Amino acid sequence: MTTLKAVRGTRDLLPPETALWNRIEATARRVFARYNFGEIRTPVFEDTSLFARGVGEETDIVSKEMYSWEDRARAQSEKSQSLTLRPENTAGVVRAYIEHKLGETGQLQKLYYIGPQFRRERPQKGRYRQFSQIGAEVIGPPSAGSESPLRDAEVLEMLATLLDELGITGWQLHINSVGSSADRARYNDTLRAALVPLAHKMCADCQRRAVTNPLRVLDCKVPEDQPIIETLPKIADALDEDSKSHFAAVCAALDAASVLYTRNPRLVRGLDYYTRTTFEFTHGGLGAQNALLGGGRYDGLSEGIGGPKAPGIGFAMGEDRLVLTLQALNQGAAPPQVDAYIAPLGESLNPAALALARELRRAGLSVELGDGSFRLKKSFDAADKAARRIVILGEDELASGILTVKDFSTGIQSKVPRAELAAHLAQPAA
Numbered sequence: 001m002t003t004l005k006a007v008r009g010t011r012d013l014l015p016p017e018t019a020l021w022n023r024i025e026a027t028a029r030r031v032f033a034r035y036n037f038g039e040i041r042t043p044v045f046e047d048t049s050l051f052a053r054g055v056g057e058e059t060d061i062v063s064k065e066m067y068s069w070e071d072r073a074r075a076q077s078e079k080s081q082s083l084t085l086r087p088e089n090t091a092g093v094v095r096a097y098i099e100h101k102l103g104e105t106g107q108l109q110k111l112y113y114i115g116p117q118f119r120r121e122r123p124q125k126g127r128y129r130q131f132s133q134i135g136a137e138v139i140g141p142p143s144a145g146s147e148s149p150l151r152d153a154e155v156l157e158m159l160a161t162l163l164d165e166l167g168i169t170g171w172q173l174h175i176n177s178v179g180s181s182a183d184r185a186r187y188n189d190t191l192r193a194a195l196v197p198l199a200h201k202m203c204a205d206c207q208r209r210a211v212t213n214p215l216r217v218l219d220c221k222v223p224e225d226q227p228i229i230e231t232l233p234k235i236a237d238a239l240d241e242d243s244k245s246h247f248a249a250v251c252a253a254l255d256a257a258s259v260l261y262t263r264n265p266r267l268v269r270g271l272d273y274y275t276r277t278t279f280e281f282t283h284g285g286l287g288a289q290n291a292l293l294g295g296g297r298y299d300g301l302s303e304g305i306g307g308p309k310a311p312g313i314g315f316a317m318g319e320d321r322l323v324l325t326l327q328a329l330n331q332g333a334a335p336p337q338v339d340a341y342i343a344p345l346g347e348s349l350n351p352a353a354l355a356l357a358r359e360l361r362r363a364g365l366s367v368e369l370g371d372g373s374f375r376l377k378k379s380f381d382a383a384d385k386a387a388r389r390i391v392i393l394g395e396d397e398l399a400s401g402i403l404t405v406k407d408f409s410t411g412i413q414s415k416v417p418r419a420e421l422a423a424h425l426a427q428p429a430a
């Protein structure tokens with residue numbers, strides 16, 4: 001029989017690396033709470049048309065990367081339905097916003113999510129078919145201030161704070177404005193015209209995009225196409241006065257908060273729903289897959305999928321890439337050490353050892369439980385790897401209630417009464 005392996009582009013995450021994932025998620029939750037965000041959990045699969053309409057038919061994601069299937073009807077009363085594993089989470093959040101009429105609260109909704117996303121891409125370092133995103137959205141009716149440039153700046157400032165607290169040094173923030181949908185339509189026409197004499201010199205994707213969605217040409221990563229892209233008209237020149245002043249206000253607020261950024265006129269991002277502010281945080285430690293996160297404003301998304309007017313701004317961070325960056329910065333997780341290893345001296349002491357472990361664990365200590373069938377040498381070796389201290393439990397210790405404890409960092413061996421054991425083990429190792 002062939003051995004079964006995790007599917008190409010998917011991975012098992014094992015300890016101790018999962019400790020790093022947990023630390024990242026705990027830090028994100030803590031920072032989001034400080035900015036008054038609440039968690040939303042949407043289903044992992046949705047109706048395919050949500051992504052077709054919400055993300056855009058012409059995007060790489062929808063045109064070639066989605067895991068979709070026809071879910072057949074199970075009863076006469078049901079219809080078969082095309083379903084898709086979510087390739088991103090913003091469309092699902094906005095669908096939920098509409099479905100639960102969150103706009104009718106009149107409040108700005110500040111929602112974050114953490115979870116797996118699925119795209120059929122070519123797997124490589126930092127690029128997987130199942131990956132995890134940590135993202136957030138600020139969305140609401142215009143009367144709640146959802147269009148304000150202050151919201152954009154606040155989200156960017158929050159991200160700068162989160163990356164700093166995660167210990168990710170050396171990130172770079174790139175921002176741009178892609179304008180209103182009218183600005184984009186105008187710019188798309190300008191770009192289409194400019195691409196007519198140039199497209200045939202570009203990659204196959206760009207030749208297609210030049211016709212269907214010229215804006216996406218700016219997102220091309222093929223090195224040979226870059227000099228041509230440099231010569232194309234800039235979107236900044238196509239913005240109307242409102243979009244220009246919105247962007248200027250975002251920049252002014254970032255300046256006031258001392259958040260460093262670079263204006264990048266080519267940053268258009270891969271999703272069709274963006275309007276006005278778009279941004280990306282990159283990191284040099286990631287190599288080719290250098291984007292830690294991306295996001296932007298999506299003022300027309302809710303209406304685009306049949307909802308009320310609900311402007312919003314959000315981002316998605318690649319959690320896998322946060323992990324890689326922290327590992328590159330030597331901030332990866334070291335194997336954890338438990339507070340104590342209990343070594344029963346003989347199998348007859350196993351029951352008493354379990355009782356002692358229960359007592360200590362209930363007192364909040366982390367404990368590894370040895371087995372009395374081990375020789376003392378084997379117990380010491382196992383304890384030295386796993387724990388800061390070893391607690392020896394023999395017949396004498398059980399009878400007298402005085403336990404032998406050895407601290408591996410100091411080499412000191414001491415006798416500790418059982419009643420004081422938890423407090424003794426709770427002391428930080430020297």
Ligand code: ATP
Binds near residue numbers: 088126290316
């Ligand atoms: P990229 O340009 O790297 O393909 P993208 O523009 O497709 O990114 P988004 O859809 O905006 O990315 O997703 C936001 C973030 O999610 C990215 O910046 C990245 O960190 C992460 N990400 C996207 N696709 C993958 C993937 N296949 N594997 C791992 N992380 C991913």
Ligand code: MG
Binds near residue numbers: 270
């Ligand atoms: Mg991509």
